[in-house]
Amino acid sequence: MPVPSSPLKLPPLAAVRVFEAAARHQNFTRAADELGMTQAAVSYQIRLLEDRVGAALFVRQPRQVVLTPLGQRLAGPVTKALRDIGTVFGEICEENQTVLTISALQTVAITWLSPRLARFQVENPQFDVRVRTSQHLVDFATEAVDMAVRYGPGGWPGVTAEKLFDCHYAPLCTPELRERLGLREPADLLNAPLLSPGDTKWRTWFADLGIDSWSPAGRTTMTLDMQAMSIQAALQGHGVALAAPELFAYDIAAGRLTFAVGHAIRSDWAYWVVYPQERQRERKIRLFRDWILAEAEAARMTLARMAGSRGMTVPAP
Amino acid sequence: MPVPSSPLKLPPLAAVRVFEAAARHQNFTRAADELGMTQAAVSYQIRLLEDRVGAALFVRQPRQVVLTPLGQRLAGPVTKALRDIGTVFGEICEENQTVLTISALQTVAITWLSPRLARFQVENPQFDVRVRTSQHLVDFATEAVDMAVRYGPGGWPGVTAEKLFDCHYAPLCTPELRERLGLREPADLLNAPLLSPGDTKWRTWFADLGIDSWSPAGRTTMTLDMQAMSIQAALQGHGVALAAPELFAYDIAAGRLTFAVGHAIRSDWAYWVVYPQERQRERKIRLFRDWILAEAEAARMTLARMAGSRGMTVPAP
């Protein structure tokens, strides 16, 4: 805990501010112009400060005022201090308007957000977009984050959450692997090389088909923690990954990945864009919200086309 | 002429001040105590500042407030800037109360003021007395001087001038020299070694006695500009100096100098203590004024005794 340093005996700061301007101009009238007030007000404030200090700060000469030695000694430090304050406030105001910080899970950030973010950046060059990945639920109150992409059930308190897309899990692999293994029916996967077979979602996926006998025991390729890494392996043709196709719409649309078979399960959770509800009117918030919702919609459409052509079956959640 | 740098876009400084205290205490109520206002006022000002910045500076938690990252970035520079302002004002206030700067002609400063000043310093240790010698009439408006000892006719505009003593010119020398040369009558000086005989005051002194024939031509010891230097020579027994006995009352009282003969002339000018009339109520001004007037009075008394015992004649000015 920082020591609550000395109580700071300060002169009236309004007067200090007026003094600073007057000292800079060596002229009350021009200082008044700069500050948007009248010459009389400047005169009044300067006098106030002089009374406080107990000494004259300006010599009133017929056609001009000049600083006394005392005034000169004040002017430098005061100008510097006030400029420092102005600068630091200016910086954070500026930054607040131009910097847009997005928090997201690493998976989403890498697979979905960053490939699309470049376009947003190009379309909105006035913003400086920064992505921060984190595993925990970001707290807008205490962290310097403007918006977030969250994966969860929604209904968080104090924030506006708008759904980007529901989350499904489908078996994905390269078209080549699919062809080579002759995958057609969901049951064909029982003998296919599954990536991260220890993932309980595989069990769920099979169970959803009525295949309860499946067990990862004995079956092995590698076991990878993260969806993105499984997909990387799948992209190399090393096996079939169970992942959210929404996150890999680009790869699917480009033919680098395809649905191994026509079945997917749906997660209770979804992906959301989230921001403090009291900030929904801010320009940068609105802009990014609109953009990311449009992107999500586009991704969904793409996927719907691809899945439709493959006769996907998706049970209701 | 300094460039009237940028117009400094500043937030309301009153709010900044409140913010600084609140940030330091991490507590609105205690900040309010420190600032001598109510918690509601603090809350109000903080909100004002937050609206201005367009972002929260504090997170309101149930039993405490904590700075947001933005607030943290502000707090440091702001505290420093305000402390700088407080410091520089504090310094000059402090200095204004404790430093007493006296301006005087070099002659008076050396011969009269400094021998007495030590006592003032001892009696008033809370003051830091500084003497500045200068040849020109000091301008209280533009120079960092509190009071002055002036030699002149009085009647200066804008200042209070109180007479310390009238100024006379009397021939002074060591008692030894006086004895050796057998000086008794003013006319005896016609054949004595006069110091700075080129000084027109010697002509005036002789003329005052009705001796118009005196001329410095041919008579020479040295010619010295300054009264003090003539006196230094006189103290060495090198001759008779025409100087203001008031300035050398200590030397006369101590027997190091004496009136060579019993005649003096009086100058139109006098010595004054001078200070800006609007500052006459200030403690340090009053204190020094009272002290120096008392010293002058004491010096006059001493001289009167010495001169009386010598039967001095002093024509009216």
Add this chain to the structure above:
DNA sequence: TGCCTGCCATTAAGAGGGCTTATGCTTCGG
């Protein structure tokens, strides 16, 4: 010399803003 202009001080009157008081809300602690 006299007028005009630039610049600051002073005054009285008025308005606006910030402060205070009072009250409500929330949470923590016992």
Add this chain to the structure above:
DNA sequence: CCGAAGCATAAGCCCTCTTAATGGCAGGCA
């Protein structure tokens, strides 16, 4: 479950600061 701690909010008052008008002073100019 109640009290204490702590901040937010609303209403109203008072004080500060501003404004507007006027005066003074000195320099520039004719």
